[in-house]
Amino acid sequence: MRRNGYRPDALIETLHTAQEAFGYLDDETLLFVSHALRVAPSQVYGVATFYHFFNLKPQGEHVCSVCLGTACYIKKAQKLLDFIEETYGVVPGNTTEDRKLSVLTVRCVGACGLAPAAVVDGEVVGNATVDSLRERLEGVLGK
Amino acid sequence: MTTIYEELQEQANAELQKRHTHCVRVCMAAGCLSHHGDTIKKALEAEIEAQGCQDDVTIKGVGCMGLCAAGPLVSVEPEGILYEKVTVEDAADIVKSVGNKPLKRLQCATNVPFFKRQVKIVLENSGVVDPESLEDYILAGGYAALDKALTDMSPAEVIDEVVISGLRGRGGGGYPTGLKWSTVAKAISDTKYVICNADEGDPGAFMDRSVLESDPHRVIEGMAIAAYAVGAEQAYVYLRAEYPLAIQRLKMAIRQAKRSGLLGDNILGSGVNFNVDIRLGAGAFVCGEETALMASIEGKRGMPRPRPPYPADHGLWGEPTLINNVETFANVAPIIRNGGAWYAGIGTKESKGTKVFALAGQIKNTGLIEVPMGISLNEIVNEIGGGTPDGSQIKAIQTGGPSGGCIPNQYIETPVDYESLSELGSIMGSGGMIVMDSSSSMVEVARYFMEFCKTESCGKCIPCRVGTAQMYNLLDKIATGKATSADLELLEQLCDLVKNTSLCGLGQSAPNPVLSTLRYFREEYLTKIVDATDKQSGS
Amino acid sequence: MARRSRIKTLKIDGRDVGAHEDQTILQLARENNITIPTLCHIEGLSVPGACRLCLVEVKGWRKLVPACATYADEGMEVFTDSERLRSYRRMILELLFSEGNHVCAVCVSNGHCELQSLAQHLGMDHVRYPNLQPVRLVDMTHSRFTLDRNRCILCLRCVRVCDEIEGAHTWDVKGRGVDARVISDLDTPWGESPTCTTCGKCVNVCPVGALVEKGRAVGEMVKRQEFLPYLSSMREVKR
Ligand SMILES: Cc1cc2nc3c(=O)[nH]c(=O)nc-3n(C[C@H](O)[C@H](O)[C@H](O)COP(=O)(O)O)c2cc1C
Ligand code: SF4
Ligand code: SF4
Ligand code: FES
Numbered sequence: 001m002r003r004n005g006y007r008p009d010a011l012i013e014t015l016h017t018a019q020e021a022f023g024y025l026d027d028e029t030l031l032f033v034s035h036a037l038r039v040a041p042s043q044v045y046g047v048a049t050f051y052h053f054f055n056l057k058p059q060g061e062h063v064c065s066v067c068l069g070t071a072c073y074i075k076k077a078q079k080l081l082d083f084i085e086e087t088y089g090v091v092p093g094n095t096t097e098d099r100k101l102s103v104l105t106v107r108c109v110g111a112c113g114l115a116p117a118a119v120v121d122g123e124v125v126g127n128a129t130v131d132s133l134r135e136r137l138e139g140v141l142g143k
Numbered sequence: 144m145t146t147i148y149e150e151l152q153e154q155a156n157a158e159l160q161k162r163h164t165h166c167v168r169v170c171m172a173a174g175c176l177s178h179h180g181d182t183i184k185k186a187l188e189a190e191i192e193a194q195g196c197q198d199d200v201t202i203k204g205v206g207c208m209g210l211c212a213a214g215p216l217v218s219v220e221p222e223g224i225l226y227e228k229v230t231v232e233d234a235a236d237i238v239k240s241v242g243n244k245p246l247k248r249l250q251c252a253t254n255v256p257f258f259k260r261q262v263k264i265v266l267e268n269s270g271v272v273d274p275e276s277l278e279d280y281i282l283a284g285g286y287a288a289l290d291k292a293l294t295d296m297s298p299a300e301v302i303d304e305v306v307i308s309g310l311r312g313r314g315g316g317g318y319p320t321g322l323k324w325s326t327v328a329k330a331i332s333d334t335k336y337v338i339c340n341a342d343e344g345d346p347g348a349f350m351d352r353s354v355l356e357s358d359p360h361r362v363i364e365g366m367a368i369a370a371y372a373v374g375a376e377q378a379y380v381y382l383r384a385e386y387p388l389a390i391q392r393l394k395m396a397i398r399q400a401k402r403s404g405l406l407g408d409n410i411l412g413s414g415v416n417f418n419v420d421i422r423l424g425a426g427a428f429v430c431g432e433e434t435a436l437m438a439s440i441e442g443k444r445g446m447p448r449p450r451p452p453y454p455a456d457h458g459l460w461g462e463p464t465l466i467n468n469v470e471t472f473a474n475v476a477p478i479i480r481n482g483g484a485w486y487a488g489i490g491t492k493e494s495k496g497t498k499v500f501a502l503a504g505q506i507k508n509t510g511l512i513e514v515p516m517g518i519s520l521n522e523i524v525n526e527i528g529g530g531t532p533d534g535s536q537i538k539a540i541q542t543g544g545p546s547g548g549c550i551p552n553q554y555i556e557t558p559v560d561y562e563s564l565s566e567l568g569s570i571m572g573s574g575g576m577i578v579m580d581s582s583s584s585m586v587e588v589a590r591y592f593m594e595f596c597k598t599e600s601c602g603k604c605i606p607c608r609v610g611t612a613q614m615y616n617l618l619d620k621i622a623t624g625k626a627t628s629a630d631l632e633l634l635e636q637l638c639d640l641v642k643n644t645s646l647c648g649l650g651q652s653a654p655n656p657v658l659s660t661l662r663y664f665r666e667e668y669l670t671k672i673v674d675a676t677d678k679q680s681g682s
Numbered sequence: 683m684a685r686r687s688r689i690k691t692l693k694i695d696g697r698d699v700g701a702h703e704d705q706t707i708l709q710l711a712r713e714n715n716i717t718i719p720t721l722c723h724i725e726g727l728s729v730p731g732a733c734r735l736c737l738v739e740v741k742g743w744r745k746l747v748p749a750c751a752t753y754a755d756e757g758m759e760v761f762t763d764s765e766r767l768r769s770y771r772r773m774i775l776e777l778l779f780s781e782g783n784h785v786c787a788v789c790v791s792n793g794h795c796e797l798q799s800l801a802q803h804l805g806m807d808h809v810r811y812p813n814l815q816p817v818r819l820v821d822m823t824h825s826r827f828t829l830d831r832n833r834c835i836l837c838l839r840c841v842r843v844c845d846e847i848e849g850a851h852t853w854d855v856k857g858r859g860v861d862a863r864v865i866s867d868l869d870t871p872w873g874e875s876p877t878c879t880t881c882g883k884c885v886n887v888c889p890v891g892a893l894v895e896k897g898r899a900v901g902e903m904v905k906r907q908e909f910l911p912y913l914s915s916m917r918e919v920k921r
């Protein structure tokens with residue numbers, strides 16, 4: 001935050017930094033940012049909820065994002081989501097009860113050439129199939 | 144006396160002297176990285192060590208080579224042999240083959256239309272230079288255009304070249320770039336800004352990402368030339384947070400350029416100051432709209448405001464601001480280097496130069512291509528793209544993402560230029576091109592895009608906020624076979640309302656996918672409507 | 683030095699009118715007793731151009747323009763009341779009604795509601811779109827006022843007056859699209875707000891029965907907006 005020079009227009013940068021450090025943005029963090037940058041709490045909250053990139057809830061240990069961009073949609077990415085829901089019992093935007101896995105949908109990760117794509121803990125799974133995704137998920141979750 | 148630029152060239156040449164007879168290039172762009180391009184690079188390095196040919200062969204990580212579908216890609220230079228679907232196990236054989244016979248089993252033919260039909264300007268360095276090396280870029284002629292502009296040309300002359308080139312904005316709108324530059328140049332103010340729009344919101348397009356990942360210095364050079372032309376000293380790149388690799392490479396490029404005096408105070412000893420900073424987007428399509436983008440840079444909710452006033456007059460923090468797309472800036476250096484007339488010689492009368500497209504969907508050669516304007520859709524998808532994977536017929540081609548439309552196969556001979564595509568009810572867009580075959584239902588495609596617009600609507604103006612939600616519900620009703628013809632009529636009225644009354648481009652273009660599928664595939668809608676046979680009793 | 687404002691001459695609905703160069707079409711129309719419907723606009727606050735009810739046609743222009751945010755210019759020919767515009771306005775109101783829960787018969791603002799009277803003026807008597815039935819919460823925690831988000835039309839007058847005039851910035855909006863909601867502070871109860879000064883300005887600018895005073899019976903809530911032009915002229919309001 002010091003690096004951002006306490007300027008009110010650094011709000012989004014600051015939220016990025018905070019999310020990187022804490023994984024998500026809780027009320028305490030938001031209030032702290034509000035005081036430090038001298039931006040009204042409601043404005044901080046408004047900005048944090050406007051952008052899909054910011055999480056106000058803690059994420060699971062592992063994160064799997066399934067791309068629902070056009071290319072992946074056309075290549076039936078929905079099947080991947082169905083598989084995840086069947087196997088792990090979570091729908092996009094949620095985390096399994098044991099807090100091990102969060103499932104998200106994203107709009108294009110820029111790997112359309114390899115559609116359908118999913119991202120597991122920051123690594124792209126290109127040309128994903130139910131099998132290759134299962135393999136990767138079991139890899140990180142430990143089956 | 145040698146100029147600073149000449150010194151940089153000398154350093155780069157000294158670097159070249161250290162280079163070896165052969166160079167093995169490994170694609171390190173996101174597509175191939177996801178197939179472990181990085182471990183392949185490591186394996187090749189280890190193999191070179193093991194076979195003791197460090198003195199003859201270098202390994203270089205490069206940006207996107209284009210044919211993402213066949214990744215990971217490796218090429219051997221100077222022979223220009225391309226290997227596809229390389230695995231770690233192939234490393235030994237590849238290193239052995241260098242300087243000898245090419246490895247037949249991995250070789251990918253390069254004399255095919257996919258490579259031969261392309262004309263590379265924006266992507267000339269992609270897959271060739273190491274995106275993490277400034278020297279490599281300079282060896283490829285980089286920053287010569289900036290040096291030329293700063294030393295030999297006045298700002299007005301720079302703008303003239305861009306006007307002559309006929310370059311139009313590649314962000315979707317197609318506004319003449321030279322005209323935009325001269326408007327900002329005319330604005331009177333002590334402070335002006337340049338913004339590079341790298342938000343790439345079209346979900347199904349990755350041209351800008353690839354340019355930034357493969358050749359970041361080219362974008363910086365383009366912005367520097369633009370800033371000199373319009374009289375700005377500060378630029379921002381508004382970049383999606385979803386592109387970590389692009390962020391990392393651009394940051395590195397900015398650092399290198401600063402260290403070498405290409406950014407900062409008194410760049411290249413010209414007395415001109417110029418700085419670039421990155422601002423991260425945070426997942427909002429509407430922030431690609433220029434007024435929303437500026438609100439976002441100012442740290443606010445990314446909500447558009449009415450235009451006029453236009454950014455050229457009242458932009459970032461109220462100052463005159465030039466805003467262009469990544470690909471637009473990437474075209475600038477070659478235009479200055481080779482002259483506007485050279486650029487204007489490519490393409491059609493109204494649409495000059497080349498355009499980068501991201502080919503995806505039901506098509507064999509998915510990946511990134513650059514073609515001259517005016518080429519037909521058929522040449523792109525069937526010759527370059529190789530048609531559908533199973534050889535079945537193409538049903539429609541979607542361009543322009545959620546703001547564009549679906550062009551049916553019967554118009555496949557249409558030349559690709561701004562005007563022809565909008566006549567067909569689609570738009571050039573930023574370059575996403577998605578091929579669909581008969582497995583795609585057009586109603587579902589329309590519903591898909593409407594869902595996108597609904598979730599991406601900023602919520603400021605009523606027609607877009609509520610209209611997209613209502614249109615989505617109607618499309619869902621139609622897709623699930625519950626709608627009546629009265630619903631279809633409501634849908635068409637709403638399309639008209641939202642298109643004509645929404646505040647910003649997102650709402651104004653949200654109905655386009657519906658309108659274009661209704662125009663060409665109306666029967667698909669009608670077959671799903673319960674009372675389609677006797678429309679009169681629809682009430 | 684006395685500055686002379688240049689005068690522009692133009693036509694609104696066929697009538698010749700003269701305008702100062704810093705006058706919007708809306709201001710000019712009102713000066714000439716021509717009614718253009720508005721919802722988000724309120725004199726004295728910044729202009730978001732959000733509700734799109736004030737859209738007008740200008741001869742030779744491809745797009746409709748918001749009268750509240752478009753300046754009068756020499757030779758313009760403006761049309762404010764074509765059949766096309768009226769139909770768009772009715773549809774916009776229908777969309778608003780379909781988005782929230784507007785049961786006027788039980789509303790304290792019944793009879794003093796800008797949305798209700800616009801619907802009457804424009805002849806919008808039924809809503810063809812199914813109600814979106816959103817989940818919208820009511821906040822009754824404040825000692826003097828209530829916020830019923832079901833009646834909110836997201837005109838953002840409350841947000842603007844609180845920020846631009848009162849300087850408290852208690853209100854903002856969370857989420858986006860149809861999920862956008864007016865919130866106080868960190869979406870925390872209004873009654874516990876450390877920033878709210880209980881000045882009541884937001885209540886008075888709210889065009890509908892979303893922000894009201896407690897203890898009013900149906901039809902009793904009349905809003906007072908006289909303070910705005912006076913207060914805003916004391917402050918430099920950013921356009
Ligand atoms: C909803 C919406 C989304 C947009 N998204 C982008 C985008 O992702 N990238 C982009 O360069 N331009 C985008 N644009 C276009 C920009 O507003 C702007 O016209 C463009 O950046 C100007 O640059 P150009 O003249 O070089 O094309 C978008 C426009 C709208 C209305
Ligand atoms: S058209 Fe949609 S995105 Fe644009 S201002 Fe209106 S609500 Fe926001
Ligand atoms: S509460 Fe009232 S003033 Fe505030 S946004 Fe809603 S309708 Fe407008
Ligand atoms: S659409 Fe999925 S990566 Fe682009």
Ligand code: FES
Binds near residue numbers: 721723731735748
């Ligand atoms: S009054 Fe002009 S847009 Fe709302």
